[in-house]
Amino acid sequence: xxxxxxxxxxxxxxxxxxxxxxxxxxxxxxxxxxxxxxxxxxxxxxxxxxxxxxxxxxxxxxxxxxxxxxxxxxxxxxxxxxxxxxxxxxxxxxxxxxxxxxxxxxxxxxxxxxx
Amino acid sequence: xxxxxxxxxxxxxxxxxxxxxxxxxxxxxxxxxxxxxxxxxxxxxxxxxxxxxxxxxxxxxxxxxxxxxxxxxxxxxxxxxxxxxxxxxxxxxxxxxxxxxxxxxxxxxxx
Numbered sequence: 001x002x003x004x005x006x007x008x009x010x011x012x013x014x015x016x017x018x019x020x021x022x023x024x025x026x027x028x029x030x031x032x033x034x035x036x037x038x039x040x041x042x043x044x045x046x047x048x049x050x051x052x053x054x055x056x057x058x059x060x061x062x063x064x065x066x067x068x069x070x071x072x073x074x075x076x077x078x079x080x081x082x083x084x085x086x087x088x089x090x091x092x093x094x095x096x097x098x099x100x101x102x103x104x105x106x107x108x109x110x111x112x113x114x115x
Numbered sequence: 116x117x118x119x120x121x122x123x124x125x126x127x128x129x130x131x132x133x134x135x136x137x138x139x140x141x142x143x144x145x146x147x148x149x150x151x152x153x154x155x156x157x158x159x160x161x162x163x164x165x166x167x168x169x170x171x172x173x174x175x176x177x178x179x180x181x182x183x184x185x186x187x188x189x190x191x192x193x194x195x196x197x198x199x200x201x202x203x204x205x206x207x208x209x210x211x212x213x214x215x216x217x218x219x220x221x222x223x224x225x226x
Contacts, residue, residue: 006158034215043205044159044217090159094215100166101147101209107158 002027002095006106013081014114021076021109023091032094033074034103035065039087047089050074061085086113118142119218121206127224134179134193136221138206141187146210148189150181153203165189201225 003026013019025031032051036044048059055067065076074091091106118141128134140146150162161174163181171181178197182190189206206218 036217041203041220041222043219044207046215049214100164100172102149102161102164103207103215104161105151105159 004106012112019078023074034092036090121218125222136191138189140208143210146208149207151205
C-alpha cells in the first residue's frame with residue numbers, strides 16, 4: 001500500500017525566513033503528488049500538484065515543490081514566509097487501486113510563523 | 116469549495132446518539148466521492164469512498180457507515196456515536212475536470 005511520511009509535526013519559522021516542508025512517499029509507479037494547506041477549522045486548499053513533466057512545480061501563494069524520484073521526496077518550499085502562511089500542510093499521493101482513485105495523506109506539518 | 120456543500124459546520128452530540136452528515140456536490144456527473152476524518156492532532160484518514168450510486172467502499176472498520184442515495188449526495192451516518200468519533204469530517208469529490216475538491220468540513224464533538 002502507498003504511504004506518505006511528513007517527518008516534521010511542527011515547524012516554527014520567523015516571518016521573512018525561508019521554508020521547506022518535507023514529504024516522502026512510498027509508491028511503486030510514477031506518483032501523482034499533491035500539497036494541500038488547511039487553515040484552522042477550514043477545508044483543504046490545493047497548493048500545487050505533480051503529475052508528470054518538469055520536476056519543479058509552481059503553486060499558489062508563492063509555494064513550489066520539487067519531485068525527486070531518487071529520494072522519493074516531494075518537498076514544499078517558499079523563499080520568504082508571511083504570517084498568513086501559518087496553517088497545517090498536508091502532502092498526499094494519488095493512488096489507483098482496482099480502478100479506484102484515492103488520495104493518501106501524510107500526518108501533516110503544522111507551521112507557526114513568528115513576527 | 117463552492118462545488119461541495121457540507122452541513123452542519125459544527126455539531127455537538129451526546130454519546131449514543133445517531134449521526135447524519137450530508138454532503139452534496141455540483142459539477143460533472145458520476146464523480147468519485149470520499150469521506151475523510153481528521154482526529155485532533157492527527158492527519159487525514161480516508162473512511163469511505165464511492166464510485167457510483169449505492170456503491171460504497173470502507174477503508175477502515177469503524178462505528179460509521181456511508182450511503183450514496185443519489186449521484187451527488189453522500190451521507191455519513193452512525194447509529195450510536197462513541198467519544199472516539201469526535202473529529203473533523205471532510206467530504207471530497209474527484210472528477211476528470213477539476214481533480215480533487217474538498218468541502219469546508221464538519222467539526223463533530225461527541226460529549
